[in-house]
Amino acid sequence: MGPIDYIVVEFPGNRMTGEGLPILVDLVDRGLIRILDLLFVRKDADGSVAGMEVADFDGDGALDLAVFEGVSSGLLGEDDIEEAGKALEPGNSAGILVYENVWAAPFATALRRGGAQMVASGRIPVPAVLAALEETDAG
Numbered sequence: 001m002g003p004i005d006y007i008v009v010e011f012p013g014n015r016m017t018g019e020g021l022p023i024l025v026d027l028v029d030r031g032l033i034r035i036l037d038l039l040f041v042r043k044d045a046d047g048s049v050a051g052m053e054v055a056d057f058d059g060d061g062a063l064d065l066a067v068f069e070g071v072s073s074g075l076l077g078e079d080d081i082e083e084a085g086k087a088l089e090p091g092n093s094a095g096i097l098v099y100e101n102v103w104a105a106p107f108a109t110a111l112r113r114g115g116a117q118m119v120a121s122g123r124i125p126v127p128a129v130l131a132a133l134e135e136t137d138a139g
Contacts, residue, residue, distance in 0.1 A: 001100060001108070002100050002101040002105035003100070004099070004100050004101075005098070006097065008084045008095070008096050009094055010087070010093075010094045011092060011093045011094060011095070014042060014092060016095075024097075032101075032103045033099045033102055034099060034100040034102050035098070036075055036100060037072055037074075037075050037076045037096070037098040038071045038096070038097050039051060039080075039081065039095070040096070041088070042088075042093040042094075043088040043090050043094075044090065044091070046090070047090055049081060049082055049084075049088070052093060076098060
């Protein structure tokens with residue numbers, strides 16, 4: 001199995017255009033990731049947080065996420081929905097995506113066979129990378 005990651009993507013004003021969905025489907029189709037869980041939540045003006053059903057987010061009459069309907073490994077629970085809600089501004093919604101980095105599975109397997117183990121991991125925020133690159137270019 002490859003490394004497992006999660007992201008919480010906020011949609012201001014509950015506006016989900018679906019523009020990123022074809023790219024997500026492409027990542028799955030190419031075998032780069034495997035979606036383990038996909039949930040949507042909204043945070044009401046009073047601060048209450050609730051799960052949302054797969055829906056027609058762009059209003060074209062078709063379920064935008066029908067391809068992901070029923071995707072649930074059971075890894076995400078009510079506490080995860082509440083935790084994601086803490087990161088949201090009232091009146092906004094979010095998608096919670098848990099995915100396996102399938103592309104990394106053969107590499108991780110080879111490392112484990114050799115006795116190696118992951119001792120740290122992290123992510124560098126894109127704005128920090130862009131700032132560092134701009135600084136390098138300016139110098």
